[in-house]
Amino acid sequence: MEFAPAPPAVDDRHEEGQSPCSLLVVDDEPAILDTLSRLLGSHFEVLTVSSADEAQEVFGHRSFDLVLADQRMPGRCGAELLEWVRLHSPRPSAS
DSSP states (O other), X not given: OOOOOOOXXXXXXXXXXXXXXXXXXXXXXXXXXXHHHHHHTTTSEEEEESSHHHHHHHHTTOOOSEEEEOSSOSSSOXXXXXXXXXXXXXXXXXX
């Protein structure tokens, strides 16, 4: 059985001269943050933070296309953070 080679790890938008999608990764485990940053860094503009509070602070300065949040973290869980993002993050208006 033969396998086709994997496609190059490049975001299509990056090829067209556009910025790659921005991704905020939120996890309290540094090894997970490092691994996800290395794995996804060729596809996304990745920023990592170690708590929901840090993520909320970052959202005060910029927005993200995607948020990947750990469900089990000290303080607020990932679902609570995502609910906060849904309520407070700017959304494009319908035209």
